[in-house]
Amino acid sequence: MHLLRRLSAANARLAASVAVGASLLASTAHADVPHPWQMWVQTPASPVAERMDSLHTLVLWIITIITIFVAGLLAWVCYRYSAKRNPNPSQTSHNTLLEVAWTLIPVLILVAIAIPSFRLVYFEDRTQAADLTVKVTAHQWYWEYTYPDAGGLNFSSYVVAADQLKPGQLRLLDVDNQVVVPVGKNVRVLTTSADVIHSFYVPSLGVQRYAIPGRTIETWFRVDRPGVYYGECNQICGNNHSAMPIAIHAVTEAEYAAWLVDAKKKFAANPAPDANRFAAIQP
Ligand SMILES: [Cu+2]
CATH class of the missing domain: 1.10.287.90 (Helix Hairpins)
Incomplete structure (x- = not known):
């Protein structure tokens, strides 16, 4: 597992020097996911x-x-x-x-x-020394992420439908747009909700915060090693509660900077999150 992690991290670094988009695909390292018959908690990564x-x-x-x-x-x-x-x-x-x-x-x-x-x-x-902030807004049934330090970069993150999964992607855990953060940096997380109560839960990072309409709740994490960390909404929030996973991709600082440039272009062209879009996804 260690070797796999190192290999995928090296893979990610190599790919990033070629193209950011390619690196995000190449390093779908499943750093911490639940396994069948798992008896213990996920390996801590923060x-x-x-x-x-x-x-x-x-x-x-x-x-x-x-x-x-x-x-x-x-x-x-x-x-x-x-x-x-x-x-x-x-x-x-x-x-x-x-x-x-x-x-x-x-x-x-x-x-x-x-x-x-x-x-x-x-x-x-909370962390006294946050290097960046990610605001998380929960919706029925997707997550919206905002990076206030990056000019308000804003995008939505939906589950990948079962029939759309690429090889290596995990059903009900992989998303179309991952949250990308730099490794070793203190990330302040602010959670809120646009409709009902949800919960932002990433076990391997020790993050679990309610997302409540009209309130902003704070927590933080610092990812120790590169990889993709999975979580899920942890508060029953309606029909498709089970279909609003979280994927946090921790990358090196250089990869993060490259991703920001890319993401700003990509999501500027995107329309605002569309609640009706979920209807088209069959998780
Ligand atoms: Cu929810």
């Missing part, structure tokens, strides 16, 4: 996702130890204090030490989970 991953691991250890402890106690009590082995049950109704212990220990465990949890909530909340 600082926020890495911290989410370690918090998840910490909590998993804690609940595993508690579950084993409680199950063991239960088994022991069933065995040792059954009516057969313990015909005269104890009449004890209070034990101050035990009561303090079973109150205090869970409190301490919860505090131990709360501290890293709150730190993470504030860490993912």
